[in-house]
Every structure is written in structure tokens, then in C-alpha cells.
Amino acid sequence: MIKLIVDTAADIPKEFTEKYKIEVLPLIITLGDEVITADKDLDISSYYKKLKNSTEFPKTSQVPPQEIEDLYRKIGADRSSIIHITISSKGSGTFNTASMIARELNNEGFDITVVDSMGYSMFIGKPVMIAAEMIEKGLQQE
Secondary structure (H helix, E strand, C coil): CEEEEEEHHHCCCHHHHHHCCCEEECCEEEECCEEEEECCCECHHHHHHHHHHCCCCCEEECCCHHHHHHHHHHHCCCCCEEEEEECCCCCCCHHHHHHHHHHHHHCCCCEEEEEECCCCCHHHHHHHHHHHHHHHCCCCCC
């Protein structure tokens, strides 16, 4: 079995991620003095309201490494293959962090592939959605 992971920057609708069991790692957003975990602390419309009323530009940070490792261990416990498609390495450290963790866990017998999407938003999301549909139809990792 193949399991997919993306981050919230992929902008995949929640209904789709739930239907196809795609794991979504939240980005951390700092807006002024407030630290927001995307999709956990606020929905998108509430976030945009806060953004509209803010005088500061938001900043993002990657998911803490331990959270990535914990997710890999959790969904890979049955030795499923994991494919993690990250936000572009040009704008985030997630790819490098996830790759380092994947190498360590692969040495323990996990099967984790980390892919740098080199993009944002639906540039990541649409191919992941297509892959999820293909996996459901029986596609195997090659």
C-alpha cells in the first residue's frame, strides 16, 4: 500500500484528503504576535479575515522535525510505502528536513520517498490528487 503526505500549501480540499486518506502536515504561520497552525487553529476564511485586518505580512515556518518523524512512524508502522510531496525547497526547509528524517527511518526498514514539488498550491495539489486516485485503482510504486 502507498500512503501520501503533503503540507497545507498543496491546497487540497479537506473532503478529498479525507476520502483518499492523504495526510496533511500543517504549516506554521506567524501573523503579528500570533502563531497559527494552518488548518488546526483557523479555517481559511478566518485566516483571511485576520490577514486583512493585520498591518504585518505573515511569515511561515516548517513543521517541527519531530512531528514529521512521528507521522512517518505512525503511518509507516505497517510498512506501507510513504510518498511525501513537499512545498518547494526554494521557499521552505521542509524538503531537506523530511529527506534527512526519511534517510534515518529507511535505515530502520521504512520505505519513505520525499519529493520536492518545486511549487506551491495546486501545482502540488493537483498531481497529488491524481496520484491518490491512481493508488486507489491499484497503482504500485516503481
